Amino acid sequence: MIRLSNVSHTFGDEPVLGDVSMSVEPGEVVGIIGPSGVGKTTLLRVLSVSLRPTAGTVELDGQAVWDVEESERLALRRRIGMVFQEASLFDATVARNVEYGLRVRQSWSERLTDQLWSVRGSNGTPExxxxxxxxxxxxxxxGQEAQSLSGGEAQRVSFARALAYEPTYLLLDEPTSDLDPRNTGLIEEAVAEARDRGIGVVVATHDMHQAERIADRVGVLLSDGFSEIGPTGTVFENPTDERTRKFISGELVY
Structure with missing residues (x-):
């Protein structure tokens, strides 16, 4: 599992992430909700091993990721995929955009021998x-050019690119922001498919109804860390923290 213990982060003198402790296991979906500005995106960057927190410990399968050599840390980082709020695609076909994720995640020797590259369908696309x-x-x-896609389709390509190399964990930052209901539903179905494949998924979202629909556990992130993290039904229907109850009911809390 990924485990964070008393993690916090500051940019200069500005605190952007409070005292956070949490874990994510393969085959579960964890939803992260909370007000704007409490550090949801920063938390995802810490989980992705792309940002070293100012304080606290980040472990992947019991290994403290910031205590190992850079080459070993890179190998750990390659097990984690991330989909950002806005799709960023290359001026190439849809297939080539998804294929790019495989290319950057594998060494040259792996590319020469791995079935991802040797086994291709009738149209020449890796399986x-x-x-x-x-x-x-x-x-x-x-075979369509990525630049001709709608915003929702582009976001789904970004999801496919992260999913193609079979990460152990997948991090999603507001993956359906500004998408229409159809594309939102397809992304949520893809999240469920990832979970069924044994991938641990973390979804940061402003949409509390979405978190309630797709997450096994939910964490309510505030400025000083989680007010509560637990089974989705418990957090939404019977929260133990008063700030959690206020946030879910629409009151302004930080």
Missing amino acids: AVAEALDVVGLSDKV
């Missing part, structure tokens, strides 16, 4: 790419 596009409902767009 891992075709399968990932099928999960997000874009099998018919494989």
Whole structure:
């Protein structure tokens, strides 16, 4: 599992993430909700091993990730995928955009021998790419130029790109922000598919209804850390912390 213990972070003198402790196991979806500005994106960057926190410990399967050599830390980081709020695609086909995730995650020797590259479908697309596009409902767009996609389709390509190399953990930062209901539903179905594959998923979202729909556990992040983190039904229906209750009911808390 990924485990954070008493993690906090500051940029200069500005605290951006409070005292956070949490864990994420393969095969579960953890939703992160909370007011704007409490550090949800910063938390995802810490979980992705791309940002070293100012204080606290980050462990992946019992290994403190910031206590190892950079090469070993890179190997750990490669087990984690991330999808950002806004899709960032290359000026290439949909298939090539998804394939890029495989290229950067594998060494040259792995590319020469791995079935991801040697096994291809009738259209020449690696099976891992075709399968990932099928999960997000874009099998018919494989040869289309990415720049011609709608915003929702582009976000689904970003999801497929992260899913294609089969990460152990997948981090999503507001993955359905500004998307229409159809694309939102397809992303949520893809999250469920990732969980069924044994991938641990963390979704930071402002949409509390979405967190309630898709998450096994939910954490309410405030300025000083989680007010509460636990089973989704318990957090929404019977919170133990008064600040959690106020936030869920629409009151302004930090």
